[in-house]
Amino acid sequence: xxxxxxxxxxxxxxxxxxxxxxxxxxLLVAVLVPLAVGPQADLHARIAAGILWLGxxxxxxxxxxxxxxxxHEDGSLDLLATSPIPLEGVAAVKALTHWLVTGLPxxxxxPALGVLLNLPPDGYLWLFLSLLAGTPALSVIxxxxxxxxxxxxxxxxxxxxLVLPLYIPTLVFGAEVARRGAEDLAIGVPLALLLAVxxxxxxxxxxxxxxxxxxxxx
Amino acid sequence: xxxELGKYAATVLGAYALAIxxxxxxxxxxxxxxxxxxxxxxDVEERVKE
Amino acid sequence: xxIWEYANPKKFMQTSGLLLPWVTGLAxxxxxxxxxxxxxxxxxxxxxxxTVKIIFLHVPAALMAINGWLMMLVASLIWLIxxxxxxxxxxxxxAPIGMTMTLIxxxxxxxxxxxxxxxxxxxxxxxxxxxxxxxxxxxxxxxWHAIEDPDTAADLTSVLCMVGSVFAILSRYxxxxxxxxxxxxxxxxxxxxxxxxxxxxxxxxxxxxxxxLLFVALLLLRTRTEIRARRLQALLxxxxxx
Numbered sequence: 001x002x003x004x005x006x007x008x009x010x011x012x013x014x015x016x017x018x019x020x021x022x023x024x025x026x027l028l029v030a031v032l033v034p035l036a037v038g039p040q041a042d043l044h045a046r047i048a049a050g051i052l053w054l055g056x057x058x059x060x061x062x063x064x065x066x067x068x069x070x071x072h073e074d075g076s077l078d079l080l081a082t083s084p085i086p087l088e089g090v091a092a093v094k095a096l097t098h099w100l101v102t103g104l105p106x107x108x109x110x111p112a113l114g115v116l117l118n119l120p121p122d123g124y125l126w127l128f129l130s131l132l133a134g135t136p137a138l139s140v141i142x143x144x145x146x147x148x149x150x151x152x153x154x155x156x157x158x159x160x161x162l163v164l165p166l167y168i169p170t171l172v173f174g175a176e177v178a179r180r181g182a183e184d185l186a187i188g189v190p191l192a193l194l195l196a197v198x199x200x201x202x203x204x205x206x207x208x209x210x211x212x213x214x215x216x217x218x
Numbered sequence: 219x220x221x222e223l224g225k226y227a228a229t230v231l232g233a234y235a236l237a238i239x240x241x242x243x244x245x246x247x248x249x250x251x252x253x254x255x256x257x258x259x260x261d262v263e264e265r266v267k268e
Numbered sequence: 269x270x271i272w273e274y275a276n277p278k279k280f281m282q283t284s285g286l287l288l289p290w291v292t293g294l295a296x297x298x299x300x301x302x303x304x305x306x307x308x309x310x311x312x313x314x315x316x317x318x319t320v321k322i323i324f325l326h327v328p329a330a331l332m333a334i335n336g337w338l339m340m341l342v343a344s345l346i347w348l349i350x351x352x353x354x355x356x357x358x359x360x361x362x363a364p365i366g367m368t369m370t371l372i373x374x375x376x377x378x379x380x381x382x383x384x385x386x387x388x389x390x391x392x393x394x395x396x397x398x399x400x401x402x403x404x405x406x407x408x409x410x411x412w413h414a415i416e417d418p419d420t421a422a423d424l425t426s427v428l429c430m431v432g433s434v435f436a437i438l439s440r441y442x443x444x445x446x447x448x449x450x451x452x453x454x455x456x457x458x459x460x461x462x463x464x465x466x467x468x469x470x471x472x473x474x475x476x477x478x479x480x481l482l483f484v485a486l487l488l489l490r491t492r493t494e495i496r497a498r499r500l501q502a503l504l505x506x507x508x509x510x
Contacts, residue, residue, distance in 0.1 A: 144431065148411065148424055158414050162428065165403040166435045172442040193445070197438065208431050215423040226318040226383055233379040234307065237325040237372045241482070244368045248489050255496045262503050 001089050004080070008097040011070070022059040022102050023109055029055035030113040041118045048117035049127055049178035055113075056106045056131055057167055060138045063102050064163065065156050067094050067146040068213075077150075081217050091209035095136075095143040095202075103135030119182060126181020130194065134174035137198040140205045141166045147209040151216050169197050275352035277495050284488045291485040298478030305471040313468075322380045324472060328479035329372035333401060336366025336483065340408070341433050344426035354491065356422035357498065359429065360412050361490030365483055367405035374398055393444045400439045404432050418498060 033051050034044055071077040080090050110131050111124045119127065145163035149155030173194035180187045274280045306324035313320035343359035346352060377395060378388045389395065411428055415421035 148428060149414070151420075152414055155414070158410055161410050162407045165400060165407055165439070166432070168400055169435060169438040169442040172439075172446045176446060190445070193442075205431070208427055212424060212427050215420055215427075218420065229379055229383050230307075230318050230321050233322045233325060233376045234303075236375050236379070237329070240368055240372050240375070244365065244486065248486055248493070252489050252493045255493045255500070259496045259500045259503075262500055262507075266503055266507060 001085055001093055004085065004090065004093050005097060008094065009100065012097060012101040022063050023105055025062055026055050026059040026106055026109060027113065029058065030116050034117065044118040045120055045182075048114060048119040049123055049182045050175045051117060052110050052113060052119075052127060053131070053134075053171060053175040053178055056103075056110060056135065057138060057171055059106055060102055060135065060142060061160055061163060063098065064142040064146050065149070065159055067098055067143055068150045069146075069155075072150050077213075078217060081213065087210035087213055088206045091143055091147065091213065092202075092206040094146075095140045095206065095209075098143060099136050099139035103131075103139050107131040107135055120184075122184045123178065123182030126187060127178045130174045130177035130181070130191070133177075133191065133194050133198055134170050137170045137201040138167060140201045141170070144205050144209045144212065147212040147216065150213065170194065170201075173197060272350075272352070275350070275354050277354055277499075280354050281492060281495060284492055288485065288488050288492075291481055291488065295478055295481035295485045298474055298481055302471050302474030302478045306468075306475060310467055310471060316384060319380055319383055320468065322376050323468065324475045326373060326376040326380060327472060328476045329369045329376065330398070331476060332479050332483050333366055333370040333373050333398065335480075336362050336369055337401065337404070337433070337436070339487075340366065340429055344429040347422055348426050348430075353422075353498065354495065356426065357494035358487060358491045359425070360422075361494050362487055363405055363409045363412070365486050365490070367402065367409065369479075369483070370398055370402045370405060374402065391447060393440075393447045396443045396447070397440045400443070401436060404436055408432065418501070 030052065033047075033055075037043060037047070068077060071080065081087055107128060111119075111128050114124055114127055142163055145159050145166070148162060149159045152158065173190045176190040177187050177194055180190065274283060303324060307321055310321060312318045340359045340362050343355045343362070347356040347359065374395070377398075381390065382388050408425060408428060411425050412421055415424060
C-alpha cells in the first residue's frame with residue numbers, strides 16, 4: 001500500500017498531474033470574489049472565512065475525476081482490484097493521495113489568501129485548523145463520488161452534482177468553525193462535530209467506495 | 219362561487235394553481251410514458267412471436 | 269403466500285394491474301374531497317387569513333417528499349440484499365415523484381411565506397433541509413440516467429441512496445445547528461399542527477391520505493413502465509443476438 005501511495009504521489013506531482021491547478025483555482029476564487037462584491041474591506045472581513053472554505057471545497061472538487069480516471073483508462077485499476085491489497089485499502093490510499101496533493105496544500109495556502117480577503121487576525125489559526133480537520137472528509141467523500149462515476153465518459157459534471165450535496169455537513173461545520181474563530185466566539189461544538197463527520201467519513205466511506213468500484217469493474 | 223379570500227386571494231390561488239399544475243404535469247408525464255412503453259413493448263412482442 | 273411473491277415481475281404486473289384503477293380512483297376521490305373541503309369550506313385563520321388554506325397542499329407534499337426518500341431507501345436495501353428487480357425499478361420510479369413533491373412543498377412554502385414572513389425565501393432550517401433534499405433527489409435521478417447497464421445502475425444508485433441518506437440526516441442536523449448559530453429562536457416555526465383546530469385537521473387528514481394514495485398510484489404506474497422498459501430491452505437484445 002505504501003508503494004501504491006508513493007507511485008500515485010509521483011504521478012500526481014509529475015507534469016500533467018494537475019498538481020498546481022487546484023491551488024491556482026483557489027487563488028483565483030480569492031481574487032474574483034472581492035471583484036464581484038465590491039471593495040469594502042469590512043464586508044470582506046465578514047465573509048472571508050466562508051469564501052475561503054467554499055473556495056477550498058470547489059478546488060477540491062476540480063481534481064476529483066482524476067482519482068480513478070487515469071488508472072481506469074490504462075487498466076491498472078483492474079490490476080489493483082485483483083492484487084492482494086484489499087480494494088478498501090486502495091480506495092483509502094487514493095483518498096489519502098488526493099488529500100496530500102490537494103487538501104493539504106489548500107490548507108497551507110488558505111491563511112495566505114486570508115490576507116487578500118482581510119480576514120480578522122483571530123481567524124487565521126482557526127481557518128487553518130478547520131481546513132486541516134475538514135479537507136480529509138472532502139477527499140474521502142470525493143473518492144466515493146469518483147468511484148461512482150469511474151466508468152462514465154462524461155462523468156465530470158455528474159460527479160459535482162453527486163458530491164456537492166454530500167459536502168454540505170462538512171462545509172457547514174467547517175465554515176462555522178472558521179467564522180466563529182474569526183469573530184472570536186466559542187468554537188468547541190462545531191469543531192467537535194466537524195471532527196466527528198471527518199472521522200466517520202474516513203472510517204466508513206472507503207468501504208462504500210470499494211463496494212462501488214467492484215460493481216463498476218464487474 | 220369563490221370563498222372569501224380577502225387580500226390573500228392571489229397568494230392562495232397562486233399556490234393552488236402551481237401545486238396542481240405540478241401534480242397534473244407529473245401525472246400526464248407518467249401516463250404518457252406508460253402508454254408509449256406499453257405500445258412499444260406490444261409491437262416488439264408481436265414481432266418476436268412472428 | 270408472502271410479500272416476496274411480488275418480486276416476480278409477472279406476478280407484480282398482474283396484481284398491480286388489478287390494483288391500479290382502484291388506487292387511482294381512491295386517490296382522485298380523496299384529493300378532490302380533501303382539497304375542495306379545504307379550499308371552500310374552511311374558515312380563514314384569525315392570524316393568517318386565507319393563506320392557511322395552503323396547508324392542505326404544503327403539509328401533505330412535504331410528508332410525501334420525505335416518505336418518498338424513505339421508500340427509495342427501503343427498496344434499495346431490498347435490492348442490495350435480495351436482488352429483486354422490481355424493488356430496484358420501484359426505487360427508480362419513485363424518485364421523480366418524490367422530487368416533484370419536494371418541489372411542491374418548496375413552491376407552496378415560498379408563496380405562503382411571502383405574505384406571512386415578508387419574504388419568499390428564508391434560510392430557515394426546514395426550508396434549507398428541503399432544498400438539500402431536492403439536491404439529493406436530483407443527483408440520484410442523474411445517476412440513474414447516466415449509466416447504461418440497468419443492473420450496474422441499480423447497484424450504484426442503491427449505494428448512493430444509502431450513503432446519501434446518512435448525509436441527508438447529517439445535513440439536516442448541520443443546518444439546524446448552523447441556523448441556530450445565526451438567528452435566535454424559531455420565529456418562523458411551522459409546527460402549527462400541534463395545536464391546529466379540528467376545522468383544519470379533518471380536511472388535512474383527507475388531503476394527506478389523498479397524497480399517499482396519489483404517490484402509490486403513480487408509483488405503481490411508473491414501476492409498471494420501468495418493468496416494461498426492462499422487458500423491451502431484454503427482447504431487443506435477444507433479437508439482436510439471434
